[in-house]
Amino acid sequence: PVRTSAIALCRTPGMAAEEAYTMKIICIGQNYRAHIAELQHEVPEQPVFFFKPDTALLLRNRPFYLPEFSQEIHYETEVILRISKVGKYIPEKYAEDFFDAVSLGFDFTARDLQRRCVEKGLPWEISKSFDQSAAIGRWIPKSELPPVSALHFHLNLNGNKVQEGFTGDMLFGVPRLISYVSQFMTLHMGDILFTGTPVGVGPVHIGDRLEATLEGQDVLRCEIK
Secondary structure (H helix, E strand, O other): OOOOOOOOOOOOOOOOHHHHHOOOEEEEEOOEHHHHHHOOOOOOOOOEEEEEOHHHEEOOOOOEOOOOOOOOEEEOEEEEEEEOOOEOOOOHHHHHHHEEEEEEEEEOEEHHHHHHHHHOOOOOHHHOOOOOOEEEOOOEEHHHOOOHHHOEEEEEEOOEEEEEEEHHHEOOOHHHHHHHHHHHOOEOOOOEEEOOOOOOOEEOOOOOEEEEEEOOEEEEEEEEO
């Protein structure tokens, strides 16, 4: 069964909407075949997901400061969704009723730490969940965009296009992702879903400028410091 309800959460003066209402940051990995190939991973049979804490949020186009614990921070540009209803065991045919806005996000990844963890068969949250590792762009109501299954987006690094994605190329589309994740946990209003990155990920360095565009609209930029 699908249950929906409204949730009232505390919000302190001056707090951004995302900071006030974000519950979980759910990230899908390995959802574009070409990206899986560039990392030399196996194609998953089911969606793969992990989490970032609320301390990972990077809002309002603020700069990203390279952490001292990694020598290889990579950008990963992803279409992100804002969950707008509470739901559990959501059927795929109803999944699009459970988000109200779309944007782009940067899933900053400590690739050297991730590689080390994968080699040892260890969890790799340490490489994904650090502070400011989830940059969130300007939200666009989904009614103002093409269907979520046909969105085009790209990333410019210092003015040069380095990533270009089309949501129609996802291994697992948005309805499948929402339905699958909701089998294991209740989705809450304010949750953010990162849907995976296409091919073209790479390192960032001090002085770099990232600019991401969704359907021709500039939604996210970030300077690396």
